[in-house]
Amino acid sequence: MRDSVSFYLNGVKKTVSGENLFLPLSSYLRYETQLTGTKVVCAEGDCGACTVMLAKWKPESAVKVTASPYIGINSCIAMTFAMDGANLVTVEGLKENNELCEVQCSMVRNFGGQCGFCTPGFVMAITNMFEHKKNPTEQNAKNYLTGNLCRCTGYQPIIKSALDVDIAKHNTLNKKYPLKPVSQMTEGVLVKTAFAEYFAPVTIEEACKYKSENPECTIFSGATDLGVQFNKGHIRPKKILSLHLIPEMYVSSVSEKVVIVGARVTLSELQKLIEKEVPSLDRFLNIFASPQIKNSATLVGNLANASPIADTTPAMMSLDAKVTVYGLKGSRSMPLKDFYVGYKKLNLQQDEIITSVTFKVPPTDHIFENYKVSQRRDLDISTVNASFNFKIENKKVSFARISLGGVGATTLRMTEVEDKISNVAIDSQWVSNTKKLLMDSVKPLTDVRGQADYRKILVGNLFEKFAAENLLGKN
Ligand SMILES: Cc1cc2nc3c(=O)[nH]c(=O)nc-3n(C[C@H](O)[C@H](O)[C@H](O)COP(=O)(O)OP(=O)(O)OC[C@H]3O[C@@H](n4cnc5c(N)ncnc54)[C@H](O)[C@@H]3O)c2cc1C
Ligand code: FES
Ligand code: FES
Numbered sequence: 001m002r003d004s005v006s007f008y009l010n011g012v013k014k015t016v017s018g019e020n021l022f023l024p025l026s027s028y029l030r031y032e033t034q035l036t037g038t039k040v041v042c043a044e045g046d047c048g049a050c051t052v053m054l055a056k057w058k059p060e061s062a063v064k065v066t067a068s069p070y071i072g073i074n075s076c077i078a079m080t081f082a083m084d085g086a087n088l089v090t091v092e093g094l095k096e097n098n099e100l101c102e103v104q105c106s107m108v109r110n111f112g113g114q115c116g117f118c119t120p121g122f123v124m125a126i127t128n129m130f131e132h133k134k135n136p137t138e139q140n141a142k143n144y145l146t147g148n149l150c151r152c153t154g155y156q157p158i159i160k161s162a163l164d165v166d167i168a169k170h171n172t173l174n175k176k177y178p179l180k181p182v183s184q185m186t187e188g189v190l191v192k193t194a195f196a197e198y199f200a201p202v203t204i205e206e207a208c209k210y211k212s213e214n215p216e217c218t219i220f221s222g223a224t225d226l227g228v229q230f231n232k233g234h235i236r237p238k239k240i241l242s243l244h245l246i247p248e249m250y251v252s253s254v255s256e257k258v259v260i261v262g263a264r265v266t267l268s269e270l271q272k273l274i275e276k277e278v279p280s281l282d283r284f285l286n287i288f289a290s291p292q293i294k295n296s297a298t299l300v301g302n303l304a305n306a307s308p309i310a311d312t313t314p315a316m317m318s319l320d321a322k323v324t325v326y327g328l329k330g331s332r333s334m335p336l337k338d339f340y341v342g343y344k345k346l347n348l349q350q351d352e353i354i355t356s357v358t359f360k361v362p363p364t365d366h367i368f369e370n371y372k373v374s375q376r377r378d379l380d381i382s383t384v385n386a387s388f389n390f391k392i393e394n395k396k397v398s399f400a401r402i403s404l405g406g407v408g409a410t411t412l413r414m415t416e417v418e419d420k421i422s423n424v425a426i427d428s429q430w431v432s433n434t435k436k437l438l439m440d441s442v443k444p445l446t447d448v449r450g451q452a453d454y455r456k457i458l459v460g461n462l463f464e465k466f467a468a469e470n471l472l473g474k475n
Helices: 018-022 025-032 102-109 119-132 138-144 155-163 204-213 226-232 267-274 279-285 291-296 299-304 312-318 415-421 428-441 452-470
Strands: 005-009 012-016 051-055 071-074 087-089 189-192 197-200 218-220 239-242 252-255 258-262 322-327 330-335 340-342 353-360 366-374 382-393 396-405
Touching (some): 012 018, 051 119, 071 119, 119 291, 258 267, 267 279, 312 366, 312 396, 382 452
Parallel strands (some): 218 239
Antiparallel strands (some): 252 258, 322 330, 382 396
């Protein structure tokens, strides 16, 4: 068993042990290695100032979905222990022969910075784009910069800088920092300090045993929920369990129209996996958080966090997704709708961990759409979200799945409404009736994101939009 974690930082090997492992990565970089180019503004994944490029360690069996292993992440909510086996590049690592790199030069040429505080984050986000797009469009630049905020320059010069990079002069990180392997990655990690414990086993059985013997332990995955709780809620778990060394957690496949997504598969990887088979889900994930967040956040983490406004839950519920969990007695699967038993309460035993989520690709004669209403379009949390999966035959609904988030203690499957609206002729009266049925079936709460009545209206309007765009006058 290892008692430290090793990784490459700008090409140089680092081995970290003890308390430093429990630091947010940005704190480790700034205070332990004096790499202060990485800035921290919000400390909750919202502004991108802390963006670094990371090639995570993955087992040989993991499917490689991106051309370059380097992806941009928010270092403020990533934990240092999660760097195990990784190759990490900070803004300091971009320099070429001690001069600014081409992305930085482009920012200078195009007046992309004023106070400069956000600039390293933007430079890293643009670097992330060129790692994955050779000839980016303006829309690509806007998408890759969704997770970065600038308070003084304004975005136009920054977008211009991103598009003015001379690709002939730009060295990708894939070329500049070819992956260096860290040895002993088949060995687990156990670190105990006076304040906290970190355990990363190599088998599911060890993970379940640890979880059953340590009921207070927290599983850390992408840490996009837990990292925010760490920084803003000052929640310091005493025992941390990481599943990153367990190869089975990286399963990701589409075979015979069945999609399997392992617990360590990120939302960016999920997008790549299903972009052709389930394009409407791919499109919907474009308005989930930012590239940096999706490069860390997992589908399983989003479902396990059990927030009633989680954005993937309605989609997974209307696709009849199944959750597979593994415990000391072996594995079991259940429909996602039975996984939530109350506000943030899961049908999960003390010894069990979620290993994967499985769902079927919607058949081509199904209409599957997802919606989200938030106070701003990008990088915001939903007030209400909804997913509809319908089949229409002879101008009647022959298959209906409706899931709604933000209107109850958990994401809801509207089974009674689905039954009532099926096999009835689709016309404007049917739309009004369905809208009323849905609005009458939910009892939302009032909170900072919206009043109860507003949420009810949103539910009705989202269905009306879905019906107008997909059902009325069709089939
Ligand atoms: C800036 C920002 C924007 C965001 N935007 C959105 C958004 O648009 N829509 C949205 O829905 N969410 C959003 N989120 C929330 C977050 O990104 C998601 O909930 C994410 O999918 C969580 O995944 P993770 O891997 O980071 O989970 P973690 O934070 O690592 O864990 C989340 C929870 O899941 C549990 N868990 C993880 N893996 C397992 C497992 N294998 N078995 C059992 N339990 C497990 C953890 O113990 C924890 O309780 C946002 C977060 C941030 C910081
Ligand atoms: S400091 Fe704002 S995203 Fe990290
Ligand atoms: S240049 Fe000042 S915040 Fe962007």
